[in-house]
Amino acid sequence: MTVIHPNMADEGAKIHARDVCVFYGDKKAIDNVSLDISPDYVTAFIGPSGCGKSTFLRCFNRMNDTIGAAKVTGLIELDGEDIHGPNMDVVQLRARVGMVFQKPNPFPKSIYENIAYGPKIHGLAEKKADLDVIVERSLTRAGLWDEVKDRLDDSGTALSGGQQQRLCIARAIAVDPEVILMDEPASALDPIATAKIEELIDDLSGRYAIVIVTHSMQQAARVSQRTAFFHLGKMVEYGPTSEIFTNPIEERTKDYITGRYG
Amino acid sequence: MSSIPVSGSGAAAKQPVGPTRTAAFEKRLASRYRAERNFKLVGLGAVIFSVAVLVFLLGNMAVNGVAGFQRAELAVTIDFPASGITGDATSLTAPSAGQTLEMQGLPDVVTLSAEQQLGKDAAAQLSPAAWRDVAAALAEDPGLVDRTATLHLPVNSALAAGLEGEGSAETQALAKKLAAQGKLARNWDWGFLARSDATAPQSVGIWGALKGSMLTMLVTLVLAFPIGVLSALYLEEYAPRNRWTDIIEVSISNLAAVPSIIFGLLGLAVFLALFPNLRSAPLIGGMTLALMTMPVIVISGRNAIKAVPPSIRDGALAIGASPVQVVFHHVLPLALPGMLTGTIIGMARALGETAPLLLIGMRIFVATPPEGFASPATVLPMQIFLWSDEIDRGFVERTSAAIIVLLVFLLAMNGLAIYLRNKFEKRW
Numbered sequence: 207m208t209v210i211h212p213n214m215a216d217e218g219a220k221i222h223a224r225d226v227c228v229f230y231g232d233k234k235a236i237d238n239v240s241l242d243i244s245p246d247y248v249t250a251f252i253g254p255s256g257c258g259k260s261t262f263l264r265c266f267n268r269m270n271d272t273i274g275a276a277k278v279t280g281l282i283e284l285d286g287e288d289i290h291g292p293n294m295d296v297v298q299l300r301a302r303v304g305m306v307f308q309k310p311n312p313f314p315k316s317i318y319e320n321i322a323y324g325p326k327i328h329g330l331a332e333k334k335a336d337l338d339v340i341v342e343r344s345l346t347r348a349g350l351w352d353e354v355k356d357r358l359d360d361s362g363t364a365l366s367g368g369q370q371q372r373l374c375i376a377r378a379i380a381v382d383p384e385v386i387l388m389d390e391p392a393s394a395l396d397p398i399a400t401a402k403i404e405e406l407i408d409d410l411s412g413r414y415a416i417v418i419v420t421h422s423m424q425q426a427a428r429v430s431q432r433t434a435f436f437h438l439g440k441m442v443e444y445g446p447t448s449e450i451f452t453n454p455i456e457e458r459t460k461d462y463i464t465g466r467y468g
Numbered sequence: 469m470s471s472i473p474v475s476g477s478g479a480a481a482k483q484p485v486g487p488t489r490t491a492a493f494e495k496r497l498a499s500r501y502r503a504e505r506n507f508k509l510v511g512l513g514a515v516i517f518s519v520a521v522l523v524f525l526l527g528n529m530a531v532n533g534v535a536g537f538q539r540a541e542l543a544v545t546i547d548f549p550a551s552g553i554t555g556d557a558t559s560l561t562a563p564s565a566g567q568t569l570e571m572q573g574l575p576d577v578v579t580l581s582a583e584q585q586l587g588k589d590a591a592a593q594l595s596p597a598a599w600r601d602v603a604a605a606l607a608e609d610p611g612l613v614d615r616t617a618t619l620h621l622p623v624n625s626a627l628a629a630g631l632e633g634e635g636s637a638e639t640q641a642l643a644k645k646l647a648a649q650g651k652l653a654r655n656w657d658w659g660f661l662a663r664s665d666a667t668a669p670q671s672v673g674i675w676g677a678l679k680g681s682m683l684t685m686l687v688t689l690v691l692a693f694p695i696g697v698l699s700a701l702y703l704e705e706y707a708p709r710n711r712w713t714d715i716i717e718v719s720i721s722n723l724a725a726v727p728s729i730i731f732g733l734l735g736l737a738v739f740l741a742l743f744p745n746l747r748s749a750p751l752i753g754g755m756t757l758a759l760m761t762m763p764v765i766v767i768s769g770r771n772a773i774k775a776v777p778p779s780i781r782d783g784a785l786a787i788g789a790s791p792v793q794v795v796f797h798h799v800l801p802l803a804l805p806g807m808l809t810g811t812i813i814g815m816a817r818a819l820g821e822t823a824p825l826l827l828i829g830m831r832i833f834v835a836t837p838p839e840g841f842a843s844p845a846t847v848l849p850m851q852i853f854l855w856s857d858e859i860d861r862g863f864v865e866r867t868s869a870a871i872i873v874l875l876v877f878l879l880a881m882n883g884l885a886i887y888l889r890n891k892f893e894k895r896w
Contacts, residue, residue: 267786300786307783309779313798324787327788
């Protein structure tokens with residue numbers, strides 16, 4: 207059973223997901239999940255390891271396509287358009303829905319090239335000067351410009367872990383996406399770098415619809431306004447973050463929040 | 469509360485002896501260390517043995533090969549204006565200059581000059597092809613024809629052996645006498661690198677075979693590298709996993725293990741049947757060797773592609789790169805160093821290959837270097853094989869010299885590939 211708090215159905219939602227199931231071969235990893243992602247809020251997916259929250263996140267930009275055995279059913283709409291529909295190109299979808307991974311994965315190229323790669327392949331900049339502007343703007347938004355502006359030609363892999371992750375966020379926003387998916391973006395980072403990432407998520411919210419998967423309840427409480435709790439492939443409860451953490455309706459949510467399991 | 473064990477006579481007696489503190493354990497520990505020491509010694513021994521073999525091989529080659537870059541030469545002074553030999557810059561450098569000079573009687577002029585200066589016995593020991601060296605000298609400097617010049621001309625095998633203290637007592641004495649006069653000496657023979665095969669060991673050169681090898685390798689590389697890399701990319705990135713791709717994978721692995729002479733038969737049956745006019749040509753040789761090299765490149769290429777971290781692929785896909793952009797912008801650059809390693813191994817094997825080329829007719833006597841991919845040619849290992857088969861003693865040293873040229877070519881080729889690999893190598 208899924209409990210959805212009142213006023214969560216949103217006509218102006220960025221993403222509508224209806225009856226989404228994901229199968230890995232015969233195994234059902236996600237079971238009939240329906241929810242709306244609002245463009246104005248940060249939405250957090252929480253739940254114990256292996257509950258399917260990352261799998262569900264990867265449905266939104268069809269990254270599950272790259273896994274041969276994975277099969278997605280149900281309806282997912284981005285601005286009312288079916289993302290599996292014939293009019294939706296996966297390359298265009300991924301330009302509109304950016305993603306940041308758990309482990310920082312900068313390309314083994316220069317910092318500049320890392321940011322410029324997306325705009326280049328999508329033809330977003332006609333001249334080198336335009337590209338320079340995009341690179342500076344993306345790095346500034348990711349809070350990295352001051353740290354790297356003097357060494358844009360250095361390799362992206364030479365940065366520290368936290369800087370690499372912010373570089374990956376800058377890379378994602380360089381193509382000006384509408385939604386940014388973050389798959390446990392701070393789980394490989396130390397507390398100081400984590401704080402910087404969380405601050406950054408706060409700054410970016412409003413400009414982009416942000417969906418973040420996290421296994422840290424404190425992090426979900428700090429950065430998100432909407433929270434969905436997943437357990438064993440099902441969405442158990444979805445509501446405003448404050449409600450979920452202070453006044454959960456479902457027993458399982460309460461147990462997880464209070465640390466009974468996880 | 470657990471108490472910390474206190475060492476002392478009273479406390480030790482009460483403490484049960486742990487399993488890692490018994491005499492038996494210490495004995496086992498000692499034997500573990502002994503095993504490690506023994507393993508290190510055996511490994512070191514193996515390395516020393518291989519280095520010793522390599523040093524012996526290279527040393528032996530170098531000592532013999534140095535003599536191969538030299539030849540015994542007689543100093544003969546020729547008075548060209550008095551000899552009746554004529555010509556100008558154009559006629560002496562023309563391709564037909566040799567024939568013209570032969571008709572003018574250059575061979576006799578050379579023999580006569582040698583007889584006058586060194587005596588009949590010595591002149592008889594001059595290499596029959598010595599006049600060709602005179603023609604070459606004239607082609608290089610046409611002005612000689614108006615002067616008297618002293619030229620160093622090759623002697624035949626008997627006198628060359630005599631100079632080494634071998635052969636009959638007569639020639640040894642003659643060699644000694646001429647050497648004492650300063651007329652006979654071993655000189656550096658740089659022409660060895662510029663001439664082609666000949667019947668006399670004093671007149672042979674390696675350039676024909678070296679050029680043949682270069683042309684053949686070029687064809688092999690141009691065919692095997694792109695086809696191998698593209699096959700590896702397709703099989704790894706695009707091909708579905710099913711029974712057919714499994715069969716292809718097994719076939720490629722088997723192809724890499726097929727004895728090379730079988731590829732020669734294939735080249736004979738297919739390529740020469742298609743292009744019968746190209747017998748002995750570097751083009752056919754290169755195509756045959758490319759068949760042999762390709763599986764090695766495919767296998768190493770697939771391993772290199774598998775080693776590219778999936779996170780890089782995910783990162784590129786998530787930003788909206790199409791699959792082909794992911795492959796050419798990210799996977800290929802990261803896999804290229806590994807692919808080049810496979811290419812080095814494959815090309816090195818192809819360079820040293822003789823057996824398949826025997827069957828497509830590259831075992832020929834090539835007196836002039838091949839002009840292009842379609843003209844008859846031989847390759848370095850084949851030249852070594854042909855010379856090692858000769859009876860004349862002078863060929864032994866020439867064979868060693870040819871081996872040195874082959875090894876230097878191999879090192880140069882691998883050095884270039886390693887340079888390129890290090891240039892492309894990136895860390896992630």
